[in-house]
Amino acid sequence: MPFPTLDRRAREARPHASPRLWLAACIVGSTVLLTGCGGGSSGPDTQPEGTPGTAKATLVRVAVEAAGTHCPAGGTRIESGPDTDANGVLADGEVSATQYVCNGVNGAAGSDGRPLLVRVRAEAAGANCAQGGSAVLAGQDVNGNGVLDADEAGSVAYVCHGATGSAGLDALVALAAEPVGTNCPYGGQRVQSGGDANRNGVLDAGEVTSTAYLCSAAPADTRWLNVTGPSVQAESNTGYLANAAASVAITLPLSPVIGDWIKVTGVGSGGWTIAQNAGQRISTVGLPGGNTIDWTTAGSPTATWSAVSLSTDGASQVAVGASGELYTSGDRGAHWTLRLTGQPWSGVAMSAAGNRLLAASNGGALFTSSDGGGSWVNDGSSRAWSAVASSADGLRLVATAYLGQIWTSSDGGGSWVARESSRAWRTVSASADGRVLVAGTNGGQLYVSSDYGASWTPRASAAFWWGTAVSSDGKRQYATVDTGAIWRSDDFGVTWEAVSANRDWRGIATSSDGRYVVATTSGGLMYESVDGGLTWRATADGGAWSAVASSADGQTLLASKSGAGLYAGLRRPTTTPGVAGSLSGGQGDTLHLQYVGGGLFLPISFVSASPTFTAR
Numbered sequence: 378m379p380f381p382t383l384d385r386r387a388r389e390a391r392p393h394a395s396p397r398l399w400l401a402a403c404i405v406g407s408t409v410l411l412t413g414c415g416g417g418s419s420g421p422d423t424q425p426e427g428t429p430g431t432a433k434a435t436l437v438r439v440a441v442e443a444a445g446t447h448c449p450a451g452g453t454r455i456e457s458g459p460d461t462d463a464n465g466v467l468a469d470g471e472v473s474a475t476q477y478v479c480n481g482v483n484g485a486a487g488s489d490g491r492p493l494l495v496r497v498r499a500e501a502a503g504a505n506c507a508q509g510g511s512a513v514l515a516g517q518d519v520n521g522n523g524v525l526d527a528d529e530a531g532s533v534a535y536v537c538h539g540a541t542g543s544a545g546l547d548a549l550v551a552l553a554a555e556p557v558g559t560n561c562p563y564g565g566q567r568v569q570s571g572g573d574a575n576r577n578g579v580l581d582a583g584e585v586t587s588t589a590y591l592c593s594a595a596p597a598d599t600r601w602l603n604v605t606g607p608s609v610q611a612e613s614n615t616g617y618l619a620n621a622a623a624s625v626a627i628t629l630p631l632s633p634v635i636g637d638w639i640k641v642t643g644v645g646s647g648g649w650t651i652a653q654n655a656g657q658r659i660s661t662v663g664l665p666g667g668n669t670i671d672w673t674t675a676g677s678p679t680a681t682w683s684a685v686s687l688s689t690d691g692a693s694q695v696a697v698g699a700s701g702e703l704y705t706s707g708d709r710g711a712h713w714t715l716r717l718t719g720q721p722w723s724g725v726a727m728s729a730a731g732n733r734l735l736a737a738s739n740g741g742a743l744f745t746s747s748d749g750g751g752s753w754v755n756d757g758s759s760r761a762w763s764a765v766a767s768s769a770d771g772l773r774l775v776a777t778a779y780l781g782q783i784w785t786s787s788d789g790g791g792s793w794v795a796r797e798s799s800r801a802w803r804t805v806s807a808s809a810d811g812r813v814l815v816a817g818t819n820g821g822q823l824y825v826s827s828d829y830g831a832s833w834t835p836r837a838s839a840a841f842w843w844g845t846a847v848s849s850d851g852k853r854q855y856a857t858v859d860t861g862a863i864w865r866s867d868d869f870g871v872t873w874e875a876v877s878a879n880r881d882w883r884g885i886a887t888s889s890d891g892r893y894v895v896a897t898t899s900g901g902l903m904y905e906s907v908d909g910g911l912t913w914r915a916t917a918d919g920g921a922w923s924a925v926a927s928s929a930d931g932q933t934l935l936a937s938k939s940g941a942g943l944y945a946g947l948r949r950p951t952t953t954p955g956v957a958g959s960l961s962g963g964q965g966d967t968l969h970l971q972y973v974g975g976g977l978f979l980p981i982s983f984v985s986a987s988p989t990f991t992a993r
Contacts, residue, residue: 666989
């Protein structure tokens, strides 16, 4: 944070003044004096000595102040005085005032180790100084090069030639340390100014007409409070050590402003719970244990489901069953419409917009729709179709036939071309543009194409591959194995590694970036990962899960059980709003939250010693 900054209270106190700190002054002790600042030239003074507003031009020079009595942590020394000999150089004998700008908590540089730099340049006659003078620039050395660069100058003050006080009075400015408090949360300097009404060269209390504050930046280190009791009301920009055998409840700040933060660390075995005030909530996106999925079967039909698919936003949905039903929904699964019956459906795919669909019948034809399922056209084929996939625009399609070939289309199903050899194809998935494809066989290898299916390369080892999923760019790919593991590739399918325990895996789906993954098992639970498959946790209940689909952002899901209803999943990105919501961690868990407005706190960083945080 650049320093110094001119507190807005100073601008409000002098509404007609420049927003810059106006220091048309010579500096004496802790007081900046504008005593007789010349008649507008640097030549010999022609006015009588001591007449207000008629002294020689005021000169300023700046030097480094070593750590010592004046500045315990070092800083800057600013010397000034009248140019008595009119040579344009401030000689030692001409110095009549000295001021120090010190590094440190109550100095200008703050406590983050960055020194304050001051630079002086000549100021031509103009709006800032009617008769010319000097501009004093100050700011923190952010890039550490020892030079005050133009973008580091946080403030500028002016030491001007010529009288600036009103009615012939000298203008005085006094600087003093400002302690930590309301005016400066981290301390700084107080700047008061006014006319020298009694002409004693001292800015007396009754002469102060304006007050400004040069506030230090927030300290780089955090103020930590050790909490051993059951609860505490948190203050903004403070860290809390939950140090008790029972859980410590830490309530979010009551009235935070945008940018405020808190930190919490679990020291004691009881861990911690961050409680919320009315209207507040905590984002759980990206947190271990966050982004829990709420599942519901309300209003869904029942069938022997075999495949499901979603549009990019998750609003349009389609589900097919081996028992002959094809249903679509346009409201995220709240209501379903029966579109086709009588076909033993084995696969279905939907375009990003939800208007184009491709459905496969096991032993029958391929069916396409360009109006969201309202009407259908079949290709007249009769094959053991096992799986289908679609590009985002719905024009590039791919379909696999069990113990047959892979077929591709580039015109939305108008025409098809046979690819690869006849194998026990069971699953296929496509990138958003349809260029990258991955297909799995029952008992053979995975096969990957990077040219829209024109050619295929065998990858991984032989296994009973069941389901596949691909990120939108095709770089990250997933594949499930029946009675095996979930496998992942991060290089367009060239190399593969197992990323889960062995289970009876079935369908799998991923968000467009490959981060959020959900996979089903037959007769077991459904599992999800929020970190690209690095860790997994159970979600929903157990059963004969068959297929699952995901929206592009991974927040909307659709899963199917054989012989049961469809499960609509909605990933919850935050805790429950208000006092009913909370976020908990254990011993060794650390969380840093920042307030971003609208009652929302975002995680900035975390350390999770426990497997997950608990969001409610």
